[in-house]
Amino acid sequence: MPTVHALAFAGSLRKESWNRKLLHLAIEGAREAGLEAREFDLSDVPLYNADVEALGFPPSVEALRRAVTEAAALIIATPEYNNSIPGVLKNAIDWASRPPNTLDGKVAAILGASPGNFGTVSAQHALRPVLVTLNVLTLPGPRVFIARAAQAFESDGALKDARAAEQVRALMRRLHDTTRALSLPSEPAPAG
Numbered sequence: 748m749p750t751v752h753a754l755a756f757a758g759s760l761r762k763e764s765w766n767r768k769l770l771h772l773a774i775e776g777a778r779e780a781g782l783e784a785r786e787f788d789l790s791d792v793p794l795y796n797a798d799v800e801a802l803g804f805p806p807s808v809e810a811l812r813r814a815v816t817e818a819a820a821l822i823i824a825t826p827e828y829n830n831s832i833p834g835v836l837k838n839a840i841d842w843a844s845r846p847p848n849t850l851d852g853k854v855a856a857i858l859g860a861s862p863g864n865f866g867t868v869s870a871q872h873a874l875r876p877v878l879v880t881l882n883v884l885t886l887p888g889p890r891v892f893i894a895r896a897a898q899a900f901e902s903d904g905a906l907k908d909a910r911a912a913e914q915v916r917a918l919m920r921r922l923h924d925t926t927r928a929l930s931l932p933s934e935p936a937p938a939g
């Protein structure tokens with residue numbers, strides 16, 4: 748069976764980002780589930796500018812687009828900013844979407860952490876239609892909303908709530924199984 752590659756990124760540039768911690772747990776879970784998962788750091792991706800694009804994708808954007816192209820699956824940990832997704836994440840998606848849309852046909856798992864009580868519910872609901880527009884199949888669940896993030900993690904980065912940790916692993920198993928199923932050659936149609 749060929750390996751399924753997953754690209755993981757967090758929509759936060761903060762060193763102590765809760766979403767980056769969550770992303771690392773998701774990467775661990777993805778590897779346990781059989782995915783070849785690696786993180787892409789969005790720190791070097793410049794703000795989208797059509798004038799810059801007209802001269803050619805900058806090297807960091809080229810690297811992002813290549814990494815997305817090489818992956819079948821995406822793992823996205825999104826913070827919530829003003830009930831939506833942060834500019835850092837939208838900006839990366841916008842660059843990746845420029846023709847040819849490198850996101851086309853990918854399978855995505857999304858998750859998020861915030862210090863508030865709702866754990867990025869609104870941001871995740873805002874992210875889904877953006878991904879649908881780009882022909883990304885976004886897994887409906889299990890949904891991972893880590894609320895009160897400042898209290899949710901152990902000092903080693905593990906989640907204190909065993910049920911939440913299992914949801915992360917379950918989401919990664921679903922990502923593996925769905926991506927693999929979709930990449931299998933389809934059965935020939937029955938004759939007659």
Ligand SMILES: Cc1cc2nc3c(=O)[nH]c(=O)nc-3n(C[C@H](O)[C@H](O)[C@H](O)COP(=O)(O)O)c2cc1C
Pocket residue numbers: 759760761763764765766767826827828829830831860861862863864865866867
């Ligand atoms: C501009 C801005 C808007 C924010 N809006 C929300 C919000 O709508 N809901 C929420 O739960 N947290 C909000 N927050 C708090 C973030 O969830 C918090 O900064 C979080 O730690 C960011 O994720 P990170 O830890 O991965 O960097 C906002 C933060 C900023 C800077």
